[in-house]
Amino acid sequence: MSAQVPVDPRLVSDAPGPKGAWVAWRRRLAQGELGSLPVLVGLASIWLLFSFANPRFLSAVNLTNLMLQISAMGTLSVGLVLVLLLGEIDLSAGAVSGLAAAVMATLSVQRGWAPVPALLAGLGTGAAVGLFHGLWMTWLRVPSFVVTLAGLLGWQGALLSVLGATGTVNLTDEVILALTGTFFPPAVAWGAAGVVIALHGATVALGRRRRAAAGLPLPPWRHTLMTVAGPAVVIVAAVAVFSWDRGLPLAVVLFAGLASGVEWMLRRTRFGRHVFAVGGNAEAARRAGIRVRGVRVAVFTLASTLAAAGGILAGSRLMAVNQSSGSGDVLLNAIAAAVIGGTSLFGGRGSAWSALLGALVIGSISNGMDLLALSSSVKFMVTGGVLLVAASIDALSRRERQAAGRA
Amino acid sequence: MAATPLLELKGITRHFGAIQALRQVDFEVHAGEVVALVGDNGAGKSTLVKTLAGILPVEEGQVFFEGQPVRLTGPQSATALGVATVYQDLALCDNLDVVGNLFLGRELTARGPGGLDETTMEVQATQLLRRLSVSLPSVRTQVAALSGGQRQSIAVARAMMGSPRVVLLDEPTAALGVAQTRQVLDLIRRLREQGLGVVVISHNLVDVFSVANRIVVMRLGRRVATFDTKAAREVDVVAAITGVDTTESNPRLTAEAP
Numbered sequence: 001m002s003a004q005v006p007v008d009p010r011l012v013s014d015a016p017g018p019k020g021a022w023v024a025w026r027r028r029l030a031q032g033e034l035g036s037l038p039v040l041v042g043l044a045s046i047w048l049l050f051s052f053a054n055p056r057f058l059s060a061v062n063l064t065n066l067m068l069q070i071s072a073m074g075t076l077s078v079g080l081v082l083v084l085l086l087g088e089i090d091l092s093a094g095a096v097s098g099l100a101a102a103v104m105a106t107l108s109v110q111r112g113w114a115p116v117p118a119l120l121a122g123l124g125t126g127a128a129v130g131l132f133h134g135l136w137m138t139w140l141r142v143p144s145f146v147v148t149l150a151g152l153l154g155w156q157g158a159l160l161s162v163l164g165a166t167g168t169v170n171l172t173d174e175v176i177l178a179l180t181g182t183f184f185p186p187a188v189a190w191g192a193a194g195v196v197i198a199l200h201g202a203t204v205a206l207g208r209r210r211r212a213a214a215g216l217p218l219p220p221w222r223h224t225l226m227t228v229a230g231p232a233v234v235i236v237a238a239v240a241v242f243s244w245d246r247g248l249p250l251a252v253v254l255f256a257g258l259a260s261g262v263e264w265m266l267r268r269t270r271f272g273r274h275v276f277a278v279g280g281n282a283e284a285a286r287r288a289g290i291r292v293r294g295v296r297v298a299v300f301t302l303a304s305t306l307a308a309a310g311g312i313l314a315g316s317r318l319m320a321v322n323q324s325s326g327s328g329d330v331l332l333n334a335i336a337a338a339v340i341g342g343t344s345l346f347g348g349r350g351s352a353w354s355a356l357l358g359a360l361v362i363g364s365i366s367n368g369m370d371l372l373a374l375s376s377s378v379k380f381m382v383t384g385g386v387l388l389v390a391a392s393i394d395a396l397s398r399r400e401r402q403a404a405g406r407a
Numbered sequence: 408m409a410a411t412p413l414l415e416l417k418g419i420t421r422h423f424g425a426i427q428a429l430r431q432v433d434f435e436v437h438a439g440e441v442v443a444l445v446g447d448n449g450a451g452k453s454t455l456v457k458t459l460a461g462i463l464p465v466e467e468g469q470v471f472f473e474g475q476p477v478r479l480t481g482p483q484s485a486t487a488l489g490v491a492t493v494y495q496d497l498a499l500c501d502n503l504d505v506v507g508n509l510f511l512g513r514e515l516t517a518r519g520p521g522g523l524d525e526t527t528m529e530v531q532a533t534q535l536l537r538r539l540s541v542s543l544p545s546v547r548t549q550v551a552a553l554s555g556g557q558r559q560s561i562a563v564a565r566a567m568m569g570s571p572r573v574v575l576l577d578e579p580t581a582a583l584g585v586a587q588t589r590q591v592l593d594l595i596r597r598l599r600e601q602g603l604g605v606v607v608i609s610h611n612l613v614d615v616f617s618v619a620n621r622i623v624v625m626r627l628g629r630r631v632a633t634f635d636t637k638a639a640r641e642v643d644v645v646a647a648i649t650g651v652d653t654t655e656s657n658p659r660l661t662a663e664a665p
């Protein structure tokens with residue numbers, strides 16, 4: 001099988017080396033293909049600012065705390081990315097996370113269930129709620145905004161009734177608490193990092209070999225090297241920081257694992273392709289024989305299951321589930337994180353990594369302001385401002401893409 | 408030509424609110440035949456094609472495939488019968504690249520944990536596009552970044568994926584350049600030679616006369632005339648389309664009248 005294609009003369013080919021890379025990158029930027037650039041710039045400036053204001057901000061202890069703080073909300077955000085990719089919204093994620101944690105807590109503490117069944121019951125609660133939302137909106141064609149708004153209220157009520165009169169359940173089970181209390185020693189962390197980097201490198205190299213064998217045009221080497229080296233640098237830096245402090249937190253492994261798992265599903269599976277297709281043009285997807293309703297139901301089920309996982313992590317970290325679990329700013333932060341990270345509110349564009357990046361931005365603001373002992377009034381206003389900027393960048397780059405004929 | 412049509416519609420009626428888009432329409436296409444469907448704007452041609460493609464449910468009437476009654480319950484059931492469609496509004500996903508669009512709904516997966524087999528899909532896409540002489544900068548460009556004609560070429564190529572038995576083309580050449588139009592017309596002839604049934608909608612009567620075996624004329628939701636291309640004259644077809652008798656509208660004749 002060979003497909004030697006002559007290079008189209010209209011295709012702008014870039015000079016090799018850093019100059020060519022710079023030119024190509026500038027062109028993409030001008031056409032509104034911003035990717036995760038704004039959020040990376042934003043994150044760097046936020047970190048710079050806070051480290052000037054308080055040098056403790058960039059200490060290993062604080063960065064580890066930051067990652068622990070964002071793991072639960074970030075997990076919710078991964079689910080919301082899926083929903084946003086369809087061009088829909090899930091307002092119930094916070095309430096569902098609280099309810100799932102409450103189900104797990106009461107089963108574990110009051111009914112004496114073993115940890116694994118209790119955890120599965122919590123996740124199952126999330127899945128069942130998501131399935132219900134998905135079926136309701138596809139069968140009756142009620143907009144997701146309304147169904148999940150009703151869910152936000154209804155599941156909040158269910159949370160209160162599950163928790164009962166006392167309103168708080170203190171978690172005692174060691175396994176459940178270990179979800180956020182476990183830190184892997186440096187040797188394990190470095191070993192795992194090595195394996196992940198090697199696997200990723202091998203996958204990229206294999207992909208390049210396959211393309212070469214099939215006679216397909218190859219991306220420039222610098223591009224391939226970047227796709228391997230970029231994540232590797234981030235992983236090494238993260239493990240170095242964690243090792244400096246208490247070790248690699250299990251909660252962070254779970255969060256990062258879920259984010260990369262969802263990203264893999266989105267990019268490498270048929271289901272993920274169909275999610276993008278439905279978000280991009282639902283009618284075209286339907287005509288291509290994709291079961292659009294099935295995709296919607298599956299996405300809402302997955303998103304609520306991820307919300308449940310986030311709620312369980314939050315409960316484990318707090319060592320308790322109470323009436324305010326999953327309420328307050330949890331939901332709004334999770335939505336904001338997905339958008340700040342670069343997932344479009346218009347559907348069809350985004351990635352699971354945006355949940356991680358956006359959660360880091362929001363978590364950094366909150367953490368940094370706590371270090372500076374600023375009141376939560378300021379925190380809310382700054383987070384709101386950042387969200388406004390991020391959403392505007394999304395809208396503006398969409399306009400640029402349209403001008404460049406790419407939307 | 409085979410006696411039983413490959414695909415046949417009988418007594419199809421379709422409403423959109425108060426509008427009767429199709430009224431008791433019969434339609435048939437045989438294997439190894441090109442049927443041109445012509446008519447003015449709003450005559451109901453696209454509605455008929457969408458019914459055949461299974462994306463508009465059949466309200467009233469029957470569908471037969473090789474003489475057997477079938478129920479078109481959705482695009483999947485039409486695809487399962489081997490009916491492929493190029494829609495007038497193209498129905499592409501702008502946020503996916505060319506390969507993603509060509510294989511949408513029939514993605515290839517590699518064995519093992521690799522998921523989608525992008526390499527094989529890209530090779531097959533490249534070969535298909537080259538066979539159809541579609542010129543693209545790269546098969547990895549997002550469809551949103553393509554020109555109108557390139558998008559139309561992608562939509563035509565999409566219908567050639569898999570091995571269809573009936574191909575429905577709703578104005579496939581409306582946005583195409585000279586070379587690409589000839590490619591599509593050649594493709595239509597090749598499909599006929601391979602024994603497929605082809606339905607093509609076009610407003611360009613020159614193209615219609617050059618590829619079609621039969622011409623079916625629709626007006627205001629009804630099938631009003633059928634012509635054998637060899638025996639037909641263009642004026643008669645135009646008359647059937649507009650619903651005006653040629654003798655009345657012919658300026659030379661009316662000029663003499665007073």
Ligand SMILES: Nc1ncnc2c1ncn2[C@@H]1O[C@H](COP(=O)(O)OP(=O)(O)OP(=O)(O)O)[C@@H](O)[C@H]1O
Pocket residue numbers: 423424426427428446447448449450451452453454455495
């Ligand atoms: N989705 C819809 N909702 C309401 N009315 C519709 C819809 N689709 C088509 N119609 C109506 O049905 C009639 C036939 O439309 P159709 O698209 O089949 O015409 P056509 O023959 O393909 O015309 P054209 O040559 O302009 O493509 C028109 O009057 C149109 O207004």
Ligand SMILES: [Mg+2]
Pocket residue numbers: 452453454495577
């Ligand atoms: Mg039409």
